[in-house]
Amino acid sequence: MSDQSVEFIVEESVATIALNNPETLNALTDEMLEGLTAAVKQAEKSQSVRAIVLTGRGRGFCSGQNLKTFAGEPGERDIGQHLDTYYHPLIQRLANLEKPTIAMVNGVAAGAGMSLALACDYRVAAEGARFSQAFVRIGLVPDSGSSYFLPRLIGYSRALEMASTGMMVDDKTALAWGLINRLVPAESLADETYSLAKTLAFGPPLALGMIKREMAYGLSHNLTEALVREKDFQIRAAQTQDHREAIKSFFAKTPPVFEGR
Ligand code: T3D
Numbered sequence: 001m002s003d004q005s006v007e008f009i010v011e012e013s014v015a016t017i018a019l020n021n022p023e024t025l026n027a028l029t030d031e032m033l034e035g036l037t038a039a040v041k042q043a044e045k046s047q048s049v050r051a052i053v054l055t056g057r058g059r060g061f062c063s064g065q066n067l068k069t070f071a072g073e074p075g076e077r078d079i080g081q082h083l084d085t086y087y088h089p090l091i092q093r094l095a096n097l098e099k100p101t102i103a104m105v106n107g108v109a110a111g112a113g114m115s116l117a118l119a120c121d122y123r124v125a126a127e128g129a130r131f132s133q134a135f136v137r138i139g140l141v142p143d144s145g146s147s148y149f150l151p152r153l154i155g156y157s158r159a160l161e162m163a164s165t166g167m168m169v170d171d172k173t174a175l176a177w178g179l180i181n182r183l184v185p186a187e188s189l190a191d192e193t194y195s196l197a198k199t200l201a202f203g204p205p206l207a208l209g210m211i212k213r214e215m216a217y218g219l220s221h222n223l224t225e226a227l228v229r230e231k232d233f234q235i236r237a238a239q240t241q242d243h244r245e246a247i248k249s250f251f252a253k254t255p256p257v258f259e260g261r
Contacts, residue, residue, distance in 0.1 A: 001070035006035030007057075008042060013050040013201040014194060015043040022058025025108060025256055027066035033086040040093050050201035050260075052097070053193055056113075064134055065109025083143060087112060091145040094119045098209030100200040104193040105180065110134040115144035118153065121212065123179065124188040124193045129171050130180060137166040152219060153181050204242035205260035 003188040017039040019026035021183070026032075041255040043049045069077065094101060094116070094180050103109075103117035105125040111134040117123055135142050142150070142163050150226060151159040175183040177183040184192040200208065218226045237243055242258045249256035 003031070004035065005032045006039055008039040010043075010046065010199060012057070013048060014053060014197040015039075015049040015051070016055065017043065018054075019056040019062055022056075022060065023056070024066060025055040025060025025063035025110075026113065027063045027068075028112060029066050029069075030086065033090060037086070037090045037093065039187070040090065040097070044093070044097055044099065049097060050205055051197040052077070052099055052101045053104050053197050054094075054101065054191075056106055056118065058107070060107040060111025060113075061105045061109040061129065062116055063108060064113040064115075067138070087144045089114075090250055091115065091119050095145065095149075098212070099205070100208055100212070102193055102196075102200075104123050104189060105129045105131075105191060106186075108132070112144040112146075115142070115146045115149070119147035122181045122187065122196065124182045124184065124196060125171055125174060125180040126184060126189040127171055128186060129174070129180075129183075131162075131169045131174055132166055133163045134166050135165060153177075154190055200256065204237075204240065204246070204258040206240050206242060207237050208241045210237060241256075 005021050005099070007016070007020050009016045009018075017034070017036065019028075019032060020030065020058060021027065021029070027152045029034075040052075043052045078124075100122070101120040103120040105117055105123055107126070107128065109117045110132040114131050117131075128221070133142055133146060141147075150162065153159075154162075158177055161167065169177070169179065171180075171183050174180045182192060182196075194203060211237045214229060214233055217229050221229070241261045242256070245258060246256045
């Protein structure tokens, strides 16, 4: 369908960003990181996109940084600069998007590939999907946001164990730990993911953006601060045309059409 290492497709208000280097389980090269960042930017600014699905082609979701990059002597490569140039802007952009993001985890997610899945709002995984904080297995430490997202999702102790052992967490454990939102048969992965994506894409965009920010804010603030933030956002939400539309539709017993204003 495409010879690009990152595919970008928009259908029915949902953008799909697909890593496309199946031979390496979608290991990330600079070219792919650039393509991924460009695709996320495009999804962010396109008026016709209201939800984003990130996935991998082939049997893997993403195996993290391409290990060929580490072939030289230790310290030869400026890894800090590489993180600053490629991973940090990408992860920040993905995590701060106002639009909902779903990682459609079709297979193994390892190292920074797992970080990418964690930076999305939701994770829908196919049976057989696996997760590893593979960094430690090559003598490195979690990066690309894993140390931030993982303990928040599954708790400190489990996150520490994953990061310190590089253990492979299977699909059922991932579900039990809250690492993924849904676990579905492989043949239903696309249907289940796009069903969620469309529900979100047809929701009220301004409220959805604020809900994301409100929840993230609630994780790191006290109750008083959270109540203030909720009030601030609720005042804004109550002034939207989408809110009026929803109330009108409720009494008319018709589905609301949200336009993001
Ligand atoms: O640079 C920076 O800015 C720092 C950033 C660092 C971030 C990181 O992500 S560090 C962590 C990097 N990732 C890893 O260490 C994971 C390496 N891969 C694996 O451990 C395993 O491949 C998996 C557990 C992911 C999957 O295992 P399995 O048995 O299902 O598949 P496989 O046979 O190991 O891999 C299939 C092919 O993909 C294989 O190639 P071949 O032999 O068929 O020609 C393998 O070499 C290739 N592959 C897998 N992962 C990578 C890779 N090639 C390059 N880079 C990879 N990360």
